[in-house]
Amino acid sequence: MTIETSVSNGIARLVLSRPEKRNAFDGGMIATITDILKEWSQLNDIRALVISAAGETFCAGADLGWMKRTANLDYQANRDDARKLAGMMEGIDHFPAPVITLVQGAAFGGALGIVCASDIVFASSDARFCLSEVRLGIIPAVISPYVIRVMGERAARRFMLTSELIDSQKALAMGFIHQLVDQPEDLPEQAEQVLTLLKNNSPAAVRACKQLIADVSGRPINSQLMEMTSEAIANIRQSSEGQEGLSAFLEKRSPAWQEKE
Template identity: 35%
Template sequence: MSAFQTIRIETDPRGVATLLLNRAEKHNALSALMIQELTQAATLLGQDADVRVVVLKGAGKSFCAGGDLGWMQEQMAADAETRAREAKALAMMLNALNTMPKPLIGCLEGNAFGGGVGMTSVCDVAIAAEGIKMGLTETRLGLIPATIGPYVLARMGEANARRVFMSARLFDSDEAKELGLLAKVVAKDEIDAAVEAEILPYLSAAPEAVARAKRLALALGGNITEETIDHSISELVSCWETETAKEGVSAFFEKRIPRWVS
């Protein structure tokens, strides 16, 4: 595998690859470089005949805190074309993980916010430790969960997604399971065993058949189209242009309350 700066890939002799978000000091927030490297990793792992299963994890205390603060500041100063390009990169990274022809198992030992919920949604199965917090927190900043939206809706279904999609409220792992975002919630010291239990059946299945079955499931489930992705990008870019977003993001960085909080 190629050398990476923000992620790490380790593959055991069985062909189980661990894809580690490796910015623990930044709570594995998604920077432009991490987005680029995750896209590359999805392609590499998808093409590697020796890889049977991929496990997605986060180093340190968090699974993924969402967008990197530096990346957000750059978006504030950028023009619409640059914002669209960055949003496209995030959307295509999620699409690459979602369509990777290998089983993708999410192992959440820490919190997941914003883009971290999007990352959870593209896993074929996601297992979390008891007590973690999750949330689609974008509307607190005057933004919307746009590029992750197609994957969140595909995972939760519209009715469940609408319970948490707009309010930015945090919810725990038990509610995330109820919403369909997580498959299992276990004690933290049991999470490795729970992930292993998901891995084992795949090692007895034919890899090509697994890839074909995943592709079929995506197609039968209403595959997320290029038009859907482009629409989500357009919505995010137009949202960044609003005075509401400027106020929300500015308030966040200035550590003050935005004007809409009563």
């Protein structure tokens, strides 16, 4: 089994479970993850998705055997294959609920795309990152929109071109991760703390806020943006959870979504 999945109490969990291959992904693994994300995206009761990995390595990137097979493909087949990886990255980036990713050990190549497409990332102090593609004569094309969005063009000009190793402290400073923990075994506890915070918030508002961030990021501040954001707040104020949240605040009680936990 290359992927382990579960959904319990509103939390979906996806575990990369191929430790003998350092959790490197191939075409089958990409297709499985993409299908799972599509299925879970339709479930409104999912409050968050946690992505983690078995073993000492988060993900070594692409499986060497898979890469060897792609080298023998023609242009169209290579393009189709790359689109599948792009679909998986898009599925993580556009997942309607918050995506929390836990990183231990190496996150190389395409694995850095998973990290940068996630909403919240925690890593252990032994974590290390690398955009290693140019060493292999290729480029980090499919993951580049997510990676450059996080690290910025200036940093990309260095680290994509040199393929140098990025340690956990530097990854924290560059924004790849939000927080470090001492040991890999501390990662689940850190995730649970954030999940508790998320569960205190309105599920509909959290989803709408994630979409708002995507809609606003990178856009110029103009009348069109102001109209869009005004419509967004009007819609959420009129929603059932918006009304419940305001009523609970005024009545000094817990909102219904907290009472149900």
